[in-house]
Amino acid sequence: MLIALAAVPVLIAVAVKLSSRPAAPGRGPLFLDRITQNGLFVAVTALVVCVPLFLPLTVGVVAGDTIAGEANLGTLRYLLLAPAGRIRLLLVKYAGAVAFCFAATATVAASGALAGVVLFPVGPVTLLSGDTVSVGESALRSLLIAAYITVSLLGLSAIGLLISTFTDVPVGAMAATIVLSVVSQVLDNLPQLEWLHPWLFSHYWLGFADLLRQPISWTSFGENALLQAGYIAVCGALAYAKFSNKDVLS
Amino acid sequence: MNKPPTAASVSAPERATPVGSPGLAIETRGLVKRFGHRSAVDGIDLEVPCGSVFGFLGPNGSGKTTTIRVLLGLASASSGDIRVLGKEMPQALASVLPDVGALVEGPGFYPFLSGTGNLMRLDAADRHGSSSTRRQRVSDALERVGLGHAAGKKVRAYSLGMKQRLGLANAMLRPRELLVLDEPTNGLDPQGTREVRNLVRSLAAGGTTVLVSSHLLAEVEQMCTHVGVMSAGRLVAQGPLEELGAAGQAHVVVQTPDVELASRVLRRLGLVPGEAPGTGSPWGTTAVLGTGINGREPEAIVAALVADGVRVRGFTVENASLEERFVSLTGEGFDVVG
Numbered sequence: 001m002l003i004a005l006a007a008v009p010v011l012i013a014v015a016v017k018l019s020s021r022p023a024a025p026g027r028g029p030l031f032l033d034r035i036t037q038n039g040l041f042v043a044v045t046a047l048v049v050c051v052p053l054f055l056p057l058t059v060g061v062v063a064g065d066t067i068a069g070e071a072n073l074g075t076l077r078y079l080l081l082a083p084a085g086r087i088r089l090l091l092v093k094y095a096g097a098v099a100f101c102f103a104a105t106a107t108v109a110a111s112g113a114l115a116g117v118v119l120f121p122v123g124p125v126t127l128l129s130g131d132t133v134s135v136g137e138s139a140l141r142s143l144l145i146a147a148y149i150t151v152s153l154l155g156l157s158a159i160g161l162l163i164s165t166f167t168d169v170p171v172g173a174m175a176a177t178i179v180l181s182v183v184s185q186v187l188d189n190l191p192q193l194e195w196l197h198p199w200l201f202s203h204y205w206l207g208f209a210d211l212l213r214q215p216i217s218w219t220s221f222g223e224n225a226l227l228q229a230g231y232i233a234v235c236g237a238l239a240y241a242k243f244s245n246k247d248v249l250s
Numbered sequence: 251m252n253k254p255p256t257a258a259s260v261s262a263p264e265r266a267t268p269v270g271s272p273g274l275a276i277e278t279r280g281l282v283k284r285f286g287h288r289s290a291v292d293g294i295d296l297e298v299p300c301g302s303v304f305g306f307l308g309p310n311g312s313g314k315t316t317t318i319r320v321l322l323g324l325a326s327a328s329s330g331d332i333r334v335l336g337k338e339m340p341q342a343l344a345s346v347l348p349d350v351g352a353l354v355e356g357p358g359f360y361p362f363l364s365g366t367g368n369l370m371r372l373d374a375a376d377r378h379g380s381s382s383t384r385r386q387r388v389s390d391a392l393e394r395v396g397l398g399h400a401a402g403k404k405v406r407a408y409s410l411g412m413k414q415r416l417g418l419a420n421a422m423l424r425p426r427e428l429l430v431l432d433e434p435t436n437g438l439d440p441q442g443t444r445e446v447r448n449l450v451r452s453l454a455a456g457g458t459t460v461l462v463s464s465h466l467l468a469e470v471e472q473m474c475t476h477v478g479v480m481s482a483g484r485l486v487a488q489g490p491l492e493e494l495g496a497a498g499q500a501h502v503v504v505q506t507p508d509v510e511l512a513s514r515v516l517r518r519l520g521l522v523p524g525e526a527p528g529t530g531s532p533w534g535t536t537a538v539l540g541t542g543i544n545g546r547e548p549e550a551i552v553a554a555l556v557a558d559g560v561r562v563r564g565f566t567v568e569n570a571s572l573e574e575r576f577v578s579l580t581g582e583g584f585d586v587v588g
Contacts, residue, residue, distance in 0.1 A: 073358055073359070073360060073361075074355075074356065074357070074358020074359075075358045075359065075360060075372075076358075077319075077324055077354055077355075077358060078354075078358055078372055078420065079372065079375045080323070080324060081322055081324070081347060081350070081352050081354070082347070082372055082373070082375040082376040082379075083343065083344060083347035083348065083375075083376060084375040084376065085344060085377075088377075089375075245326065247319070247324070247325035247326060248319070248324040248325065249319065249324075249325060
């Protein structure tokens with residue numbers, strides 16, 4: 001899955017490289033075309049492209065597999081008999097999912113940066129606020145965005161873990177997690193449900209633009225972290241309540 | 251703590267022995283496990299003595315595996331008390347499980363890891379397993395079940411019997427006080443079955459208590475010292491193997507050419523003659539089976555037969571086999587009790 005994730009920025013970079021032509025008169029350069037001017041944009045562009053579907057997809061697969069996958073293989077009972085301890089097993093499984101969130105995001109960012117450096121010229125980056133920062137600073141900003149997206153995916157991971165404790169069929173838990181991430185984003189786009197938006201775990205997913213301003217605005221980072229922490233607390237508590245009393249019959 | 255030791259039996263006179271009696275590795279009182287309205291385990295009082303090899307018998311679906319799951323804390327009991335190795339379960343689960351090796355309902359392993367890799371991972375899941383001796387213990391356990399040569403192979407490539415052996419190796423990763431083996435010889439070849447039997451005997455000789463669930467009666471007869479029989483969620487009999495066998499009715503088998511006459515004599519003695527298995531014996535005689543010797547001396551039966559002029563060519567007293575006892579306890583029907 002990490003390889004597939006790494007392929008996304010490379011595909012974007014190659015496609016843009018092959019198809020880019022001067023912007024038509026009267027129209028600004030397309031968003032994607034901006035990376036032809038500076039390869040460092042490839043990483044950010046790839047992350048933007050991956051956030052709505054591709055990253056939640058892989059995270060859903062990993063988080064949904066945590067408990068249900070072990071139950072499906074029949075290894076869950078032997079882990080519990082070892083004894084691993086139910087709380088400990090849950091914590092370790094969640095830690096594994098968190099590590100994957102980080103690895104997935106870092107993979108997209110790193111592969112994007114690499115593809116950009118190879119295929120396009122690299123230079124100082126113009127931020128959304130109009131300021132220009134050095135290559136080193138922009139790499140740091142890319143890392144910050146990767147951290148932001150990692151944090152964004154923690155709530156979804158907790159939801160996946162919770163669903164995973166309810167079933168012995170890993171595919172079911174994966175699908176349910178992924179569907180929830182899509183549903184949450186669709187609801188987030190319905191203006192009629194505006195009261196609900198701040199509570200959706202995907203609400204701040206694309207809010208990392210604030211990290212591309214000078215000075216950095218940390219508001220959305222903080223709000224996002226708080227929201228994700230809430231999801232972790234609620235889903236974690238529910239998963240613990242479910243799993244600690246569950247009859248392991250698989 | 252300053253309660254007199256008899257307090258428990260005084261306050262609960264209906265109990266034959268108070269919970270926590272010494273010398274029992276596993277003890278349950280009124281253990282019930284319900285799934286919805288159906289009771290999979292319906293009030294059983296299991297007593298597995300320390301150091302015994304306890305054969306846990308029962309037809310398919312009689313609640314053996316469910317009982318084992320509840321004993322090991324994988325499932326919670328609906329009601330009843332459980333003690334394993336003298337400690338209250340499931341409260342003492344974390345301190346009891348390291349001393350218990352288990353094979354529950356077939357092996358479960360990661361197909362993409364090798365045999366060694368699987369055992370290393372499972373051992374690492376146990377906080378009590380020291381990591382410095384891990385490699386050695388894993389290879390010892392694999393050697394012990396005859397998987398030394400296949401240790402590096404992916405479990406995906408293992409046969410059912412090899413997976414079963416790997417499951418046994420997992421149960422023996424550390425010295426255990428209690429082994430719970432659910433259908434340990436499932437899928438094993440005759441050599442493997444023999445090895446498991448020897449393994450169980452040698453473990454028992456070393457002081458380990460072994461609970462073996464099985465429906466292979468011949469096997470249980472060969473390796474167990476104690477037996478418990480489950481039927482439709484109830485424990486219908488338990489005790490030392492000889493006692494359980496003796497409780498069944500013994501048969502007499504008479505080999506004689508005078509079948510009619512012998513039958514009449516046996517009927518007069520209060521026995522029920524019937525067709526014997528193995529008619530057409532080497533001497534061309536027919537055997538008559540009397541069901542039950544009804545407390546009569548076998549020699550008295552022979553004397554009565556001879557006095558009436560029956561040519562007795564052979565006379566044997568056969569104790570009820572475990573299989574007959576098993577069928578008499580659990581019923582003849584082939585249908586799974588649901």
